[in-house]
Amino acid sequence: MAAAEKPRVPQWTTVAVVGAGTIGLSWAALFSAHGIRVRVTDPRPDLAEAVREAMPALAASIPGSDAEDLLSRIRVTGDLAEAVDGVQLVQENGPERLEFKQELFAEIARHAPAEAVLASSSSGIIASDIAAELPDDVAARLLIAHPFNPPQVVPLVEIVPGQRSAERVIESTMDFYTALGKTPVRLHKEVSGFVANRLQSAIMRESISLVLRGVVSAEELDTVMKASLGGRYATVGPFESFHLGGGPGGIRHMMAHLGVGMAARWKELGDPELDDDAIATITEQTEAAYGAGPDAYRERCELRDRKHIAIKSALGDIEN
Ligand SMILES: NC(=O)C1=CN([C@@H]2O[C@H](COP(=O)(O)OP(=O)(O)OC[C@H]3O[C@@H](n4cnc5c(N)ncnc54)[C@H](O)[C@@H]3O)[C@@H](O)[C@H]2O)C=CC1
Numbered sequence: 001m002a003a004a005e006k007p008r009v010p011q012w013t014t015v016a017v018v019g020a021g022t023i024g025l026s027w028a029a030l031f032s033a034h035g036i037r038v039r040v041t042d043p044r045p046d047l048a049e050a051v052r053e054a055m056p057a058l059a060a061s062i063p064g065s066d067a068e069d070l071l072s073r074i075r076v077t078g079d080l081a082e083a084v085d086g087v088q089l090v091q092e093n094g095p096e097r098l099e100f101k102q103e104l105f106a107e108i109a110r111h112a113p114a115e116a117v118l119a120s121s122s123s124g125i126i127a128s129d130i131a132a133e134l135p136d137d138v139a140a141r142l143l144i145a146h147p148f149n150p151p152q153v154v155p156l157v158e159i160v161p162g163q164r165s166a167e168r169v170i171e172s173t174m175d176f177y178t179a180l181g182k183t184p185v186r187l188h189k190e191v192s193g194f195v196a197n198r199l200q201s202a203i204m205r206e207s208i209s210l211v212l213r214g215v216v217s218a219e220e221l222d223t224v225m226k227a228s229l230g231g232r233y234a235t236v237g238p239f240e241s242f243h244l245g246g247g248p249g250g251i252r253h254m255m256a257h258l259g260v261g262m263a264a265r266w267k268e269l270g271d272p273e274l275d276d277d278a279i280a281t282i283t284e285q286t287e288a289a290y291g292a293g294p295d296a297y298r299e300r301c302e303l304r305d306r307k308h309i310a311i312k313s314a315l316g317d318i319e320n
């Protein structure tokens with residue numbers, strides 16, 4: 001496929017979603033919205049109800065989608081072997097525990113087709129660790145495809161190959177998510193937390209530190225972010241931002257002029273202890289600002305997604 005040419009139609013037509021929680025349900029909706037047959041499996045006793053109840057809100061955040069239409073391509077089963085039988089891709093969304101994912105992928109490999117791609121949505125566990133005890137032919141098909149929540153709205157998916165992931169698997173996986181309209185970014189090295197979550201962890205560390213020190217409240221910190229870096233980083237990334245912040249002299253001037261001050265500040269950044277008191281403070285302030293419970297969750301997710309979709313629509317096809 002020519003470098004400039006982007007795949008428009010997903011090459012895989014039947015996908016298994018293993019784990020139907022926050023992320024698995026979002027993936028199921030996105031896959032179905034692209035005409036893909038989706039098999040969802042999870043041991044949760046309310047699986048069928050959870051899938052049916054989640055679809056209206058998910059459909060509302062996928063332009064042109066309808067809950068009943070999405071459900072028409074989704075089949076649920078509590079049987080893992082049945083779910084992965086005959087699929088071309090398995091998207092795993094189980095608990096974020098290494099031993100759990102190692103056991104689950106060993107079970108998936110026993111039942112999925114020998115050529116199926118095995119992708120984990122993991123937030124930070126590397127594929128080489130998940131595949132550590134798996135044979136080469138399975139490890140060759142296993143990689144990380146880490147989405148940002150919610151996957152049906154946020155474009156990024158970090159493709160993080162393991163040491164034994166096959167090149168053809170990596171390339172076909174990149175093509176698949178591109179055809180879904182996502183923005184796959186392939187990492188060149190495995191690092192726990194990958195890139196986006198390491199950045200997010202750095203931001204949350206300083207954010208929590210500033211709130212615990214009483215510099216701002218949680219809601220005020222969110223306002224600072226939304227009124228500055230949030231919008232900025234939707235238009236230019238950190239390096240381009242500094243390049244433009246340097247004026248005509250660009251990043252060269254920025255580094256010469258403000259680089260030393262920035263580096264000195266690194267030594268002053270917070271390193272908060274996330275103990276019970278800290279968690280209580282953050283929880284109290286966040287729930288006071290945004291509510292808690294299923295109704296508040298639904299309302300805030302709908303508002304978040306509506307704003308994110310508006311941003312994506314406004315950016316549209318502006319040359320990136
Ligand atoms: N929540 C988030 O913001 C994001 C989470 N992720 C990653 O996605 C994965 C799933 O996270 P969430 O959806 O948030 O978790 P969740 O707790 O909402 O869902 C996990 C699901 O796994 C199911 N499960 C447990 N044992 C299972 C088994 N043996 N087979 C199949 N399903 C099983 C549970 O019943 C539950 O429905 C994790 O690896 C997480 O790190 C990735 C990006 C964002």
Ligand SMILES: O=C(O)[C@@H](O)C(=O)[C@H](O)[C@@H](O)CO
Binds near residue numbers: 122197
């Ligand atoms: O924030 C997200 O959507 C993702 O980066 C995640 O993986 C999860 O939120 C979690 O890792 C937050 O640390």
